Amino acid sequence: MLTIGEFSRLTHLSVRTLRRYHEGDLLEPAVVDETSGYRYYAIEQIPTAQVINRLRELDVPLGDVQRILRSPDPGVRATLIADHLQRLEAELDRTRAAVASLRRLLRPDPAPIKVELRAEPARTVAAVAAVVDEGEVEAWFAGAMAELEVAVGDAVTGPPGGTYDNSLFEQGRGHALVYLPTAAPPRTGRVHAATLPAAELAVATHVGEHDGIEVTYGELGTWVVKNAMSVAGPVREVYLVGPRDASDPAAWRTEIGWPVFRVT
Numbered sequence: 482m483l484t485i486g487e488f489s490r491l492t493h494l495s496v497r498t499l500r501r502y503h504e505g506d507l508l509e510p511a512v513v514d515e516t517s518g519y520r521y522y523a524i525e526q527i528p529t530a531q532v533i534n535r536l537r538e539l540d541v542p543l544g545d546v547q548r549i550l551r552s553p554d555p556g557v558r559a560t561l562i563a564d565h566l567q568r569l570e571a572e573l574d575r576t577r578a579a580v581a582s583l584r585r586l587l588r589p590d591p592a593p594i595k596v597e598l599r600a601e602p603a604r605t606v607a608a609v610a611a612v613v614d615e616g617e618v619e620a621w622f623a624g625a626m627a628e629l630e631v632a633v634g635d636a637v638t639g640p641p642g643g644t645y646d647n648s649l650f651e652q653g654r655g656h657a658l659v660y661l662p663t664a665a666p667p668r669t670g671r672v673h674a675a676t677l678p679a680a681e682l683a684v685a686t687h688v689g690e691h692d693g694i695e696v697t698y699g700e701l702g703t704w705v706v707k708n709a710m711s712v713a714g715p716v717r718e719v720y721l722v723g724p725r726d727a728s729d730p731a732a733w734r735t736e737i738g739w740p741v742f743r744v745t
Contacts, residue, residue, distance in 0.1 A: 482512060488522040492530040495496055499530070505543055507533050507550070530708045531717065541565050543590040554717055580691030583706035594700040597684045599738070601677070606642075607633050608675035610658040622659055640663045642719040644677070647712070652734060658713070682738035686721075690730045694737070716742035 483674060489496050502508040503520065508530055510520035522530075529550065536546050545565060549558045609625035639662035649655030659673060666674035683705050687697035698716075705712065716736040727733060 482521040482523065485510070485520045485522065488526070488530070489570060491510060492527055492534070494530055494534055498534075502530070502533060506736055507543065528661055531596045536562075539565065556691055557573050557668045573700070574690075575692060577668065578690050581693050584707065594685050594697070594704060598741075599682045599684050601682055602679050603679040604662070605674055605676050606660035607663050607672055608658050608660040609671045609673075610656065611671075612648070612655065617651040618645075618649070621657070622686065625659045628670055629659065629672055630722060632667050632669050633661045633663045636663045636665065638664060640718060640719055640721050641723075644715045644717050646715045677717075678714075680717075680738075680740040681742065682717065683708075683710065684736055684738045687735040687737060688731075690735055691733070691735060692736060697735075697737060701739060705739060708742040708743075710743055712721045712739050716740075 483491065485496050485499055486493075488721075492499075499508070499520070499522075501634045503510060506713075508526065511523040511526065513519070513522040514521070525710060531620075533546060533550070536549065541549070541562075542565075545561055545734065549561050550556050552561075607629055609629055611621060611625075614622045622643070629641070641661050643657065645657050645658040646655035649657060660675060660677070666672075666713040668674065683701060685697055685701040685704070717740070719736040719738070721736055723733055723735075724730075
């Protein structure tokens with residue numbers, strides 16, 4: 482048996498950490514002296530202690546650490562770890578996008594945004610629409626777009642797009658519609674024909690990952706205000722180049738179109 486101090490030296494875990502692992506039911510000593518309360522560990526517990534430490538370094542929640550250690554099924558353990566790694570990767574992606582947005586916002590002399598006024602005619606598209614919460618848009622979009630791609634197949638005639646009501650941004654819940662252009666929109670499942678009305682659009686292109694798009698929105702909105710225009714309807718996005726077209730986020734291009742009219 483090893484004293485807690487000896488076990489600490491062998492595992493490079495502090496005595497305080499080992500006590501915390503014991504109190505959290507993560508790593509119980511092999512023996513606890515009933516009289517003195519001293520903790521003693523077995524040599525066979527060294528790998529377990531190291532696994533716990535690595536999991537905690539990855540910020541795996543204590544409950545998940547317990548399930549990983551207690552599960553006899555290697556597949557279950559692997560799934561729990563993989564799920565957490567996916568969450569870490571998603572957080573890392575969000576952090577990278579936030580850093581990119583901050584760098585863009587903090588540029589001393591930002592280049593002026595290029596805005597085009599464009600008259601868009603009415604057109605009919607294959608669409609999926611719903612009222613969604615702001616935090617659910619990404620998951621809903623992925624499912625709706627996958628359904629559209631299956632329904633439309635090779636009959637698509639242009640890049641995908643979407644329209645988003647102002648209430649989605651202002652109240653955190655609103656109507657969203659994603660679409661694929663096609664000459665003959667099918668009707669199957671949630672997919673149906675929808676008409677995008679004719680509109681005068683102020684259009685700017687966002688370059689890169691979608692997570693940083695709010696900066697481009699702000700710049701486009703500033704241009705609209707400075708040019709004495711007002712927003713006249715739900716914002717439109719067209720995904721000219723996206724993850725399906727290019728693996729490098731630097732190549733992604735999203736057109737933002739605000740329906741506008743001139744204030745007199």
